[in-house]
Amino acid sequence: MTVLRRTAGALAATAVIGAAMPATTALAAGTTSPSPSASSVLPSGLYGGSDPKFDGVWRQSLALLAQRAVGVTPAAKAVDWLAGQQCANGAFAAFRAEPAAACDAKVTVDTNSTAAAVQALKAVGGRDAAATKAVSWLKSVQNKDGGWGYTPGSPSDTNSTGVVVGALAAAGASADRSPYDLLAKWSLPCGQDGGGALAYQPDKQGKLAANADATAAGVLGALGKGFVTTAGKARAEGPACAGSGTARTREEVARNGAAYLADAMSKSGHLVSALAGAEPQPDYGNTADAVVALAAQGWTGQAKKPYAWLEAHAAPWAEQSGPAAYAELILAAHAMGADPRDFGGTNLVTALNATGPAPRAAAAVAKHAEEKKSGNSVWWIVGTGLVAGIGIGFLFSGRRKQQQL
Incomplete structure (x- = not known):
């Protein structure tokens, strides 16, 4: 789920809690996240x-x-800030301006923020208790159909289900009800328009429509992988949707979804927002x-063209959109086995680090340099004082000699 899609989901949930979020609510690509009110510091x-x-919490x-x-x-205070956003029941909201206050009914917690936080807390280490509490909350709000909606009690959608599956995988946990049957149910049959893709969720008439964003989330979910992944084992079969009906297994969901994505990007090298x-x-x-x-599915060959397109075009978008955008590009490079420090001439890691508190190693180097600089100044002062003291000593010694004479 992209940063823009995630923001749209938050907007939809804020406007109508529990309402289904249609695929068309995504913000236009290349725009910055909305700033509905000026934040204080x-x-x-x-x-x-x-x-x-x-x-x-998402970014x-x-x-x-x-x-x-x-x-x-990461900087300790960056991890502390994220952990401090957690509610007592384990859930996370998109943002809490006063994290010390208890989470009441006015605080809208959601599965996406919580699932993303779980993956991050497990990755940084030392926060297992917080991650475990968040996983327990996620399991408690699983829908009867095996999926998750954006907010507790809202209809399941592929994006939310995919990100929660990734969180459970990161934590080494499993859901009480399998989500894979639901993902298979929302996989479009190969023979129809958009075949292989996953729908965000059925419309009011129960019809499914191909959604590239949901498909990417569904592929990772079907593979049981989170945001951070490496290339899967190379597949012998080509990237083609297989089967005459709806996918029956999670492997078929992942294969057919990846085939849809590969085909959608084969000509231009990128997806479009309409x-x-x-x-x-x-x-x-x-x-x-x-x-x-695609990389997680093992089809890195099919991912090379879109990755090259991103290298050539995506850096300005990330600079405009902020840390989550930089992170998405870094994770794409990581999945491809590429170097995010040389992304079409842009060092994505340095750019991301510059959007927040300096990472621990960088902060330690800066502190050491400052201490060294301060230390040299101190020793210069001490040295100067010693030289001056020696001079004064000679002066007093001369005066004593003159008095003795």
Whole structure:
């Protein structure tokens, strides 16, 4: 699920709690996250400079995950900020301006923020208790159909189900009811338009429509993988949707979904965002997610073209969109076995780090340099004092000699 899709989900949930979120609610690719109200002073441990009302926990979680994926140790206060957002029942909201206050009915917790936080807390280490509590909450709000909705009690959707499956996998946990049957149910048959893709969720008439964002999330969910993944074992079969009916197994869901994504990006090298009344435009976030899904499926060959397209075009989008966008690109590079520090001439890791508190290693180096500088100044002063003291000593010694004479 892209940063833009995630923000749209938060907007939808804020407007109508429990309402189904249609695929067309995604914000236009290339736009920044909305800032509905001017924040006061942003927390020093938070990544990104935009209003965190709708995506604070989400972007923080992705930033920490991306840093750990490339061997960077996040700043302690960045991890503390994320952990401090957790409610007593284990859930997370998109953002809590007053984390010390208890979570009451006015705090809208959601599965996406919670699942992302679980993956991040497990990745940074030392936060198992918080992650375990969050997993317990996620399991407690699983729907009877085996999936999860954005908010507790809302209808299941593929995106939320996929991110929760990733959280459970990261924590080494399992759901009480299998979510894979639901994903298979929402996989479009190969013989029809959009065959192999997954729907976000059925419409009011029960019809399914192909959704690339949901498909990328569904592929990772069917594979039992989270946001951070490496390339799967190379597949002998080509990227083609197989089967005349709806996919029956999680393996078929992943294969057919990945085949749909590969075909959708085969010509242009990227996915598009088509909002009502607007011209279709490149969708950078969904393309990055699709690269991760293809790599996880073992089809890195089919992911090379979209990854190259991202290298050539996505850096300005990430600079405009913030830490979650940088994180998505880093995770795509990681899945492909590429170097995110040389992403079409951009060092994504340095760019991400610059959006928040300096990672521990970088902070330690800066502190050491400052201490060294201060230390040299101190010793210069001490040295100067010693020289001056020696001079004064000679002066007093001369005076004593003159008095003796």
